[in-house]
Amino acid sequence: MTPYLGWNYAYNYDYQYFSNINKKRSQKSYDYKVEPKDLTLELLELENLNQATSLKIKPANSSQIAIIGCGPVGMAAALWLKKLYPKQSICIYENRIDMESNSIKPFSRRWLTFIKLDSLEPILNIKDILIIKNIGLQNYIGIDIRNLEYSLLRAIRKQGIYVSQMNNKIPKPEIILDASGGRFINNNKLEIKRKLKINRRLPQIKENFGQKLSTDNKFNQFELVDFGHTIRPFNNGSPLQIPFLKINYLPTKIKQEFIYFSNELNHDYGIYYWNGVMRDDLNHALLFISLLESEFYLIDDLINSPLRLDQAWDSNLFKEKTSKRLSILFEWLLSKIEKTKMCYLEPLFLWEPFLCIRKEMYISDNTKYLRIGDSHYIGNPKVGNGLTEHLKELKNVFSRIQ
Ligand SMILES: Cc1cc2nc3c(=O)[nH]c(=O)nc-3n(C[C@H](O)[C@H](O)[C@H](O)COP(=O)(O)OP(=O)(O)OC[C@H]3O[C@@H](n4cnc5c(N)ncnc54)[C@H](O)[C@@H]3O)c2cc1C
Numbered sequence: 156m157t158p159y160l161g162w163n164y165a166y167n168y169d170y171q172y173f174s175n176i177n178k179k180r181s182q183k184s185y186d187y188k189v190e191p192k193d194l195t196l197e198l199l200e201l202e203n204l205n206q207a208t209s210l211k212i213k214p215a216n217s218s219q220i221a222i223i224g225c226g227p228v229g230m231a232a233a234l235w236l237k238k239l240y241p242k243q244s245i246c247i248y249e250n251r252i253d254m255e256s257n258s259i260k261p262f263s264r265r266w267l268t269f270i271k272l273d274s275l276e277p278i279l280n281i282k283d284i285l286i287i288k289n290i291g292l293q294n295y296i297g298i299d300i301r302n303l304e305y306s307l308l309r310a311i312r313k314q315g316i317y318v319s320q321m322n323n324k325i326p327k328p329e330i331i332l333d334a335s336g337g338r339f340i341n342n343n344k345l346e347i348k349r350k351l352k353i354n355r356r357l358p359q360i361k362e363n364f365g366q367k368l369s370t371d372n373k374f375n376q377f378e379l380v381d382f383g384h385t386i387r388p389f390n391n392g393s394p395l396q397i398p399f400l401k402i403n404y405l406p407t408k409i410k411q412e413f414i415y416f417s418n419e420l421n422h423d424y425g426i427y428y429w430n431g432v433m434r435d436d437l438n439h440a441l442l443f444i445s446l447l448e449s450e451f452y453l454i455d456d457l458i459n460s461p462l463r464l465d466q467a468w469d470s471n472l473f474k475e476k477t478s479k480r481l482s483i484l485f486e487w488l489l490s491k492i493e494k495t496k497m498c499y500l501e502p503l504f505l506w507e508p509f510l511c512i513r514k515e516m517y518i519s520d521n522t523k524y525l526r527i528g529d530s531h532y533i534g535n536p537k538v539g540n541g542l543t544e545h546l547k548e549l550k551n552v553f554s555r556i557q
Contacts (some may be wrong), residue, residue, distance in 0.1 A: 157544050158510045160540055161508060161535030161537075161538050162508060166355045166508075167358060169425060169537075170374045170432060172344060172446060173390050173391045173397060173453065174396050174447075176452070180556065182459065183459055184459065184502070185264045185265065185461065186460055188460070191404045191497075195437070196436070201287075202302075206287075208312070209312060210258035210261065211257060212249070212258060214251065215512075215553045216244075216246060216326065218246050219243045219330070220246070223321065223331060223332070223334060224247070224303065224335035224530075225247045225248075225259055225318055225331050227370060227542060228542070229247055229332070230247065230308060231307060232332055233314075234278035234307065234310050237316060245317070247316065248318070248321040249319075256271055262305055263301055263522075264300045264304075265300070266441070267297075267299050267429070269539040270295060270296050271543075271547070273294065273551045275307075275550075283309060286374075289434070291432055292433065293432065295432040295523075297434070297438075298356065307379070309500055331523070333525065333526045335529065336528065336529040337530045346382065347382060349381045352378055354375065355374060355375050356375060359451070366425070366426065366427065367418070382514055382544065385512070386509065386511075395507070396505060397446075398447075399446065399503065400444045400481075400501075401500075402442040402444070402488070402505055403441050403499070404499050405439060405488070405492070407430040407431070407439060410430055416487055425444055425445030426445075443496075444481070450480075451503055453482075454477060456469075458500050461501050461502075464499065465497050468475065468489060487517035500534045506536070507525065508534075508535065510532040511531055513525075513531070527548075527549070528542075529541065
């Protein structure tokens with residue numbers, strides 16, 4: 156049901172951006188070369204802790220539980236398991252390794268989260284919880300994924316959980332938890348088992364955060380294609396796909412004005428302006444803009460890492476390649492944002508959701524295999540039904556066992 160809500164949202168609000176992009180893309184990075192915003196108070200405190208957190212890995216050791224992927228869900232699962240079964244040996248395998256320093260590469264994704272503190276409170280270090288409690292509003296953690304990953308890694312260190320490099324052959328565990336974000340086992344090129352139709356559900360609120368509901372009947376049903384273990388929503392014979400542009404580090408106070416401007420003047424549908432849930436003096440906002448396929452092709456190669464909007468706009472090439480619709484939005488933002496508080500364009504993102512059905516599975520005959528996090532399903536970032544729900548699921552399952 157949870158992934159369905161994300162697909163349904165796309166059919167309700169984003170139907171005109173459905174795309175069929177098949178392009179070899181250049182390498183993208185989410186690393187900010189300079190700190191985008193002055194760090195103060197608790198955010199500075201967290202950053203000092205991050206800098207002091209060891210990213211070192213250890214040689215692979217035989218363990219009862221192997222977790223593939225040292226992202227937020229892999230680390231959270233390791234911590235819950237350690238809490239409940241302290242005697243079980245756990246090793247996390249990661250492939251983002253810097254061989255020279257024998258370490259995991261630094262965490263870099265500065266994407267704001269919408270995660271309740273109680274999903275994580277039982278597994279994080281107390282020092283981190285005390286800081287995070289001061290940052291987040293209404294019992295949300297508020298911090299971005301990068302800060303969350305560092306906090307989880309500190310807890311991993313404290314619990315003595317191993318992090319090792321992913322090799323072709325990992326010492327045989329009893330169970331593998333796949334938290335690789337869907338990259339450990341390739342879900343592409345599978346054989347179609349069956350197709351079914353599913354009804355679109357109309358929301359009660361017609362204008363959601365300024366986005367207007369599609370009223371076209373042809374989107375009232377969509378197709379689900381079942382590949383055996385994986386289900387994908389399809390549109391018009393192709394997997395559902397939407398290109399997004401994310402603008403990060405926006406001021407929170409222009410949200411209403413922006414939504415009014417973008418919807419009333421630009422008559423646009425694909426705008427999602429979200430104020431994070433950090434304390435006002437620390438907070439910022441992010442903006443998701445759904446792109447037309449043509450817009451994606453024009454600017455994809457121009458944004459390979461986070462790029463200040465004013466610097467992008469100084470480039471004639473960038474201006475030339477930007478559609479009229481996006482130009483209007485960018486110029487409006489530039490007219491409202493002070494130079495010292497500039498926002499950033501992040502590399503474009505192709506949203507291609509899937510759901511891997513949960514059933515008892517084994518690999519190499521008798522090793523149990525279970526997918527969690529983005530390996531289980533890809534949520535819609537505009538509705539926040541990805542990471543938030545993945546971490547909530549871990550908390551619900553493990554609290555029940557407790
Ligand atoms: C562009 C984009 C923007 C997003 N924006 C937001 C946002 O603003 N807010 C939000 O809450 N969520 C956002 N999300 C969703 C969020 O990032 C994911 O839901 C979340 O990262 C999932 O966590 P995970 O641990 O399951 O997987 P991941 O975070 O993908 O972690 C997987 C880990 O496994 C490692 N790995 C991959 N393959 C292997 C392998 N073969 N062997 C070993 N290790 C491997 C990876 O290096 C990585 O460290 C966004 C997603 C994308 C793609």
